[in-house]
Amino acid sequence: MRCWRWTSNSTPRDWRSGCNGSPGRPHTAEGIAIITCDPADGGRLWLCPSTLSAVRLRSKAPDAAQESTDAVSEHRRQVALDAYGVLDSAPEQAFDDIVWLAATLCGTPGALISLVDRERQWFKARLGVEPVQSPREEAICDHAIRSADRLMEVPDLRADPRFSRLGFEVAGQPVRFYAGAPLRSPEGHALGTICVLDAVPRELSAAQREGLQVLARQAQHLLELRRYAQEQRRLLAERESSARHLEEARADLQRRNEQLQHSAHHDQLTGLLNRVGLSQLRQDPAVLERLARAPFSLMLIDVDHFKQVNDRHGHLLGDRALQAVADAVGTSIRRGDVAVRFGGEEILVVLPEIRLAGAVEVGERIRRGVMRAPLPFPLTVSVGVASAEPGVDGIEQVFDRADQALYRAKATGRNRVVADDTPLRG
Numbered sequence: 104m105r106c107w108r109w110t111s112n113s114t115p116r117d118w119r120s121g122c123n124g125s126p127g128r129p130h131t132a133e134g135i136a137i138i139t140c141d142p143a144d145g146g147r148l149w150l151c152p153s154t155l156s157a158v159r160l161r162s163k164a165p166d167a168a169q170e171s172t173d174a175v176s177e178h179r180r181q182v183a184l185d186a187y188g189v190l191d192s193a194p195e196q197a198f199d200d201i202v203w204l205a206a207t208l209c210g211t212p213g214a215l216i217s218l219v220d221r222e223r224q225w226f227k228a229r230l231g232v233e234p235v236q237s238p239r240e241e242a243i244c245d246h247a248i249r250s251a252d253r254l255m256e257v258p259d260l261r262a263d264p265r266f267s268r269l270g271f272e273v274a275g276q277p278v279r280f281y282a283g284a285p286l287r288s289p290e291g292h293a294l295g296t297i298c299v300l301d302a303v304p305r306e307l308s309a310a311q312r313e314g315l316q317v318l319a320r321q322a323q324h325l326l327e328l329r330r331y332a333q334e335q336r337r338l339l340a341e342r343e344s345s346a347r348h349l350e351e352a353r354a355d356l357q358r359r360n361e362q363l364q365h366s367a368h369h370d371q372l373t374g375l376l377n378r379v380g381l382s383q384l385r386q387d388p389a390v391l392e393r394l395a396r397a398p399f400s401l402m403l404i405d406v407d408h409f410k411q412v413n414d415r416h417g418h419l420l421g422d423r424a425l426q427a428v429a430d431a432v433g434t435s436i437r438r439g440d441v442a443v444r445f446g447g448e449e450i451l452v453v454l455p456e457i458r459l460a461g462a463v464e465v466g467e468r469i470r471r472g473v474m475r476a477p478l479p480f481p482l483t484v485s486v487g488v489a490s491a492e493p494g495v496d497g498i499e500q501v502f503d504r505a506d507q508a509l510y511r512a513k514a515t516g517r518n519r520v521v522a523d524d525t526p527l528r529g
């Protein structure tokens with residue numbers, strides 16, 4: 104119902120003619136007009152402000168506002184129906200049982216559970232009716248769901264102008280009798296009907312009408328169960344999807360964290376461990392224990408005349424030369440060995456469980472590998488090696504001796520591996 108200000112200027116002709124039956128009443132009076140929309144025939148009811156008498160005005164063109172209200176409620180009805188996920192679903196015994204009960208109760212050859220979809224009515228269960236659906240404009244159920252009554256009964260369809268030309272058949276004959284009870288969702292949306300059909304005109308008894316409505320409630324309960332199960336499945340899928348997303352996010356975070364850890368502990372240019380990584384390694388009890396229980400060697404590798412390389416060939420090629428040295432180290436050491444970019448062009452290699460002679464061999468492999476590096480200029484390295492017997496020397500002392508060996512390698516002409524010549528104590 105809507106109300107608005109009524110003025111003499113806006114009084115429509117229909118209004119005046121509608122109210123002219125009240126003698127002596129001025130119809131140009133100003134006041135409040137109350138207008139209700141009558142959904143049955145699209146007409147409007149006007150309450151005359153001066154006579155307070157109701158006048159029904161027929162409007163040829165449908166009221167635009169009313170049309171949009173209808174469209175909204177129809178849309179909501181459709182959304183409610185969709186939520187059941189029942190349209191085009193497979194037949195179910197429980198629904199079939201209900202139509203059988205309806206037909207048996209009412210003594211009709213046909214019964215349907217019909218759901219009124221956008222363009223069609225679709226039958227969830229059917230008895231005595233061949234097609235699984237029919238166009239909505241031919242659906243008697245479409246009228247039944249819009250009827251204000253709890254049950255729409257048409258004793259003789261042929262006598263009703265709305266249905267006289269209907270081609271629907273029950274048990275192979277034109278349908279003549281229809282009675283349908285709307286299926287209403289708990290929110291009040293009419294989703295469809297449970298209806299009975301006969302090929303002869305007739306009427307239901309009071310008990311049959313009541314029974315049909317009981318069956319409508321049962322069918323609605325079944326639909327509710329269906330919607331509940333559908334909702335549970337949706338929630339479960341949603342939960343699984345969120346759990347999956349959470350797991351993906353967790354794995355992504357872990358990957359990023361590992362990347363971050365890796366880049367914090369590794370040198371970007373060579374991929375070798377950096378000093379931060381080395382100092383973490385030195386705090387690792389497993390590493391310390393390993394170095395304490397067996398002999399180990401340290402190796403210091405320094406690129407020869409690297410300043411010249413940079414000066415002559417530029418820093419980019421200088422970087423490539425450093426990468427080539429790192430590659431030569433990587434391919435020459437074992438899995439358990441650790442290579443660290445210790446300074447600008449200096450690499451430290453920790454070689455557990457290997458004595459001096461073995462470490463010198465590794466140094467030689469590296470030295471030769473660097474000479475074979477695919478670079479547009481010759482490149483060499485000098486290597487100093489020192490070893491420790493378990494429990495005798497600390498890492499610092501071994502490092503100092505390797506550094507002195509490296510110094511000697513540089514001093515004696517570069518491109519060579521020099522072993523620490525300190526007599527072993529033990």
Ligand SMILES: Nc1nc2c(ncn2[C@@H]2O[C@H](COP(=O)(O)OP(=O)(O)OP(=O)(O)O)[C@@H](O)[C@H]2O)c(=O)[nH]1
Nearest residue numbers: 405406407408409410411413418419421422447448
């Ligand atoms: N391209 C490049 N150069 C670097 C990098 N880190 C250090 N350097 C350069 O390495 C050079 C080291 O030079 P020096 O310490 O003088 O030693 P050298 O020229 O190799 O001479 P010797 O060690 O005596 O054979 C310096 O010019 C540094 O700028 C780097 O990451 N990239």
